[in-house]
Amino acid sequence: MTGKTVATITWRALYCEGQDTCRLARADHGWLLVGHARFHDDDGFAALDYVVRCAEDWQTLDADIAGTHGEMDVRLHIDHRNGEWLLNETPQPGLKDATDIDLSFTPATNLMPLRRLAKQQDDTLTTRAAWLHYPAATLAPLDQTYQRTHTYGAIDYRAEQTDYTTTLEVNDAGFVTDYPGLWHAEDQHVPL
Numbered sequence: 001m002t003g004k005t006v007a008t009i010t011w012r013a014l015y016c017e018g019q020d021t022c023r024l025a026r027a028d029h030g031w032l033l034v035g036h037a038r039f040h041d042d043d044g045f046a047a048l049d050y051v052v053r054c055a056e057d058w059q060t061l062d063a064d065i066a067g068t069h070g071e072m073d074v075r076l077h078i079d080h081r082n083g084e085w086l087l088n089e090t091p092q093p094g095l096k097d098a099t100d101i102d103l104s105f106t107p108a109t110n111l112m113p114l115r116r117l118a119k120q121q122d123d124t125l126t127t128r129a130a131w132l133h134y135p136a137a138t139l140a141p142l143d144q145t146y147q148r149t150h151t152y153g154a155i156d157y158r159a160e161q162t163d164y165t166t167t168l169e170v171n172d173a174g175f176v177t178d179y180p181g182l183w184h185a186e187d188q189h190v191p192l
Contacts, residue, residue, distance in 0.1 A: 044070030
């Protein structure tokens with residue numbers, strides 16, 4: 001993976017023992033999110049490395065997840081091609097309108113819609129994500145709404161399928177720094 005790093009962040013999980021370190025890099029084709037999630041859950045210790053590739057406009061191109069979880073090897077490739085989402089080359093139904101990937105084990109993938117929201121005039125962005133349910137390794141639609149508030153760095157968030165709402169704290173790079181009850185940033189580097 002090549003690219004010029006423009007921001008880094010480390011989150012601590014609040015719902016389990018774990019952390020995630022991610023870097024945002026500028027690449028020839030657009031953007032890269034390169035991360036390393038480590039956590040303990042009912043299936044044991046997980047060491048998952050992920051790469052998400054995005055176009056210039058922050059639309060997801062593809063993603064790779066590799067590592068181990070308990071006794072299991074994890075190798076997933078998610079591709080967004082010609083309006084279709086594929087998981088390990090198998091077409092996934094119901095995702096035709098999805099523009100983003102949402103990896104359920106990291107807050108990193110909120111960055112893409114947050115970067116698009118920052119660039120638009122409207123205070124609200126509604127988007128559909130291809131939501132990776134992990135560890136089940138299935139993709140499903142997740143309709144998300146991100147809305148600016150009157151407080152700098154605070155974004156109201158809603159996930160329709162789960163009826164989940166919260167207010168996210170976001171840094172200048174577009175990374176979530178506080179995801180109440182789930183993730184909190186411990187360290188971040190966002191060059192000016």
